[in-house]
Amino acid sequence: MSYPKLNARHIQNLSSATTLEPHWGYADRAIPCTNDAGSCAYLDVVYSAHDRGMLYTGVLWSSIGGILLIWALIRLLHEPNISLSLIAPRLAGIRKLRVSFAVLSRKFLLPDAAHMVFGRTTRIQVFILAALAGYLLIFSFVGITYNTWVTPVSNMDGVYNTRSSIGPWSDRIGVLAYALTPLSVMLSSRESFLSLVTGLPYQTFNFLHRWLGYIIFVQSSLHTIGWCIVELRLYQPQPSVGIEWVTQTYMVWGIVAMILLLLIFALSTPWGIRLTGYETFRKLHYVLAMVYIGACWGHWKQLKCFLLPSLIFWFLDRGARFIRTGVLHYHPGEESGMLGFKSIEATVVCFVDENHGDVIRLEMENIQDTWNIGQHYYLCFPKISMWQSHPFTPLNAPVIAKGQVKHSYILRAKKGETKRIADLASNGRLTTPVILTGAYGESITKNLAPNTNIVCVAGGTGITYVLPVLLGLAQQPPSPNRKLDLIWVIKHASNTQWIQEELDLLRTVRKDMNLKIRIFATRDPSSQASSKESTLPVKNDDEKDMKSSQSSPSADICDSELDVPIKLGGGSADRSRHPDLQKLITEFLDDTIGGPTTIFASGPGSMLSDLRDIVATCNSASKVWSGQEKFDVSLVYDDRLEW
Incomplete structure (x- = not known):
């Protein structure tokens, strides 16, 4: 019986195998094991540790799915925000308990956490991060038998390999890093599935996205360091084993993935963002992240079950943005525009402030549905740049008048694109085309009780x-x-x-x-x-x-x-x-x-x-x-x- 060639790193004797035992997310195992006793014991640990690791990723995603399901059901069954004094007595106790718990959690979890470490973010965000990090820390180590096996190198007398649990442990944290990739993409999406389920605006998840990226970087680094120790030091003879290992295709892709992840990490730091500028950082982040996922696929395609959803979530996010923009600007029958699509002409008024940056007020009207109070739009100014857009909240209440909805915005023009808009106004240009995308966010007033x-x-x-x-x-x-x-x-x-x-x-x-x-x-x-009070x-x-x-x-x-x-x-x-x-x-x-x-x-x-x-x-x-x-x-x- 012939079998497909397995990677040499698995030290398995295929010629004497009677069957291949499948393992989800890993190479098949040759049964029975005919290597030396130490190598067979090591392989037992490798495969059992991997299987448990896959189980732990399943538990992680089942927990996330369960939490989201419960959250969605609570939102679905949640009664309007009515005062305790206005609801039926039989419901007052339940409502009072829920409100009291919310007040208690607000008292202890709303203040900022440590500024030096986490920046300006609430304790509840840090608590969620700590819970996730605690889970990952525990399940990075449990379910692995820790031991060392000294095994002879075939056809080389007096030369021995040192096999240890560093390998299974490195694989475990690598699997967890792969498993977290789709979550990281979901947390970064503007067209957020998480927002749809929880009702929280997409920007709420930015903190977790950033820190989850740091965790993935640490996991990937430890995974790389662990296997470098194994292949470049513990396995013999060197340097031939190390050279053979590092030149394999899957390892080349692994090195590429690690380099890309290092770039993503460096550019996402405050220092990196200041160096490149926010817009450059954002676009580099998009491109590098997608290439990184592709490199991870090339490195270990057996775990594509985590990488494919990541790509799907990313493309759905980009596609939904494109559709949103198209819906806002599709006005068939109007005189100008291509295929019924046209930008919106905005009136620009500039308030000069030499010390702190001019302030611009934009006024425009568009045929569309109204937004909810608290939502914002991304504004792109094609006369200046088609590749940039910035979020702004309309300052007016959303009202339809004569079939159109008025938008009013104010923005401070310090530098970059907003400064160029101010220059347009100062040069006598009173209007500029605008492309809108949105609305994003949740209504912030829909649950207000009459006595709030x-x-x-x-x-x-x-x-x-x-x-x-x-x-x-x-x-x-x-x-x-x-x-x-x-x-x-x-x-x-x-x-x-x-x-x-x-x-x-x-x-x-x-x-x-x-x-x-x-x-x-x-x-x-x-x-x-003193000079104004007498006249005002x-x-x-x-x-x-x-x-x-x-x-x-x-x-x-x-x-x-x-x-x-x-x-x-x-x-x-x-x-x-x-x-x-x-x-x-x-x-x-x-x-x-x-x-x-x-x-x-x-x-x-x-x-x-x-x-x-x-x-x-x-x-x-x-x-x-x-x-x-x-x-x-x-x-x-x-x-x-x-x-």
């Missing part, structure tokens, strides 16, 4: 994330039990011109909405107040706040168009010029009549970190259990890494 109090906190252009929340509520009947607050931190009072129209609208309805607007200009010196009248309900502030180091002015007080900073560089968010939010909660509170936030990372700590301290599971819903405080924030 809302605080909107924004820094600079982060106002685009929170402003639609208020504009959307302005279109609904007012809720008498709801309290609203807008806290906007800007550098200069003149920055309110960015959203003058929207602020005017909120000013007219703020009394009906029970809305308080507070704007803080941190770079305007308080000395400006105070007309709103916050007059008492302005009077009390005049005794503090900073002062207020009132914008004559907005009729809203703007608190001025000291103009210095220290942190005291910024509002005390802890104090503002605590006072807001103290003034609420009842009901939970949701804080919507977008701005610099330091501000979001502060808010996570503040919200965590405001939550109290015991008080919520006793019926005090005001201590149920949640935070919804814009956590896009590309923002």
